[in-house]
Ligand SMILES: [Ca+2]
């Protein structure tokens with residue numbers, strides 16, 4: 592019995608050492624630009640690969656369990672926009688201080704459902720009250736300037752279709768365990784079964 596308890600805690604410790612396993616997500620057909628047509632990310636997404644169309648935006652929806660989150664976009668001149676579950680603005684950024692790539696960082700983003708929009712400069716989200724986020728200075732991260740939900744996109748388009756990569760500092764949606772964790776769980780179940788079999792045989796032989 593003591594051996595089984597030691598083995599359990601050893602395996603539990605090993606599984607606990609493993610971080611969650613991240614996954615790339617590929618935009619298959621053009622993601623929508625409205626709350627109704629946003630594309631749901633799969634569990635454990637840590638990267639999105641897609642294309643920002645000329646005068647177009649892509650919108651993705653995901654759940655977040657709460658805590659620090661950094662989202663970065665790499666492309667010709669991408670912009671990132673984060674909205675809450677009702678489509679109300681949360682954060683936006685056009686350029687990092689050192690590049691035309693975009694970065695949103697929140698040290699303690701509330702748990703919940705979020706929409707993430709990406710477009711090339713300078714195609715921006717609007718609510719019925721107007722432009723949701725300020726435009727300039729470009730290298731600043733902005734909160735919203737009105738509290739109405741996303742209604743449409745408009746602005747000026749300067750670049751053609753551009754491929755992008757978006758990265759998340761932690762997996763979004765429900766995290767999935769690493770394959771090594773799955774193997775360890777499988778191994779532990781096997782060993783428990785084996786030890787159980789042995790102890791039953793021991794009891795049978797001694798009765
Ligand atoms: Ca697209």
Ligand SMILES: [Ca+2]
Pocket residue numbers: 668669670685686687691692693712
């Ligand atoms: Ca930019």
Ligand SMILES: [Ca+2]
Pocket residue numbers: 670685712713714715726
């Ligand atoms: Ca803009």
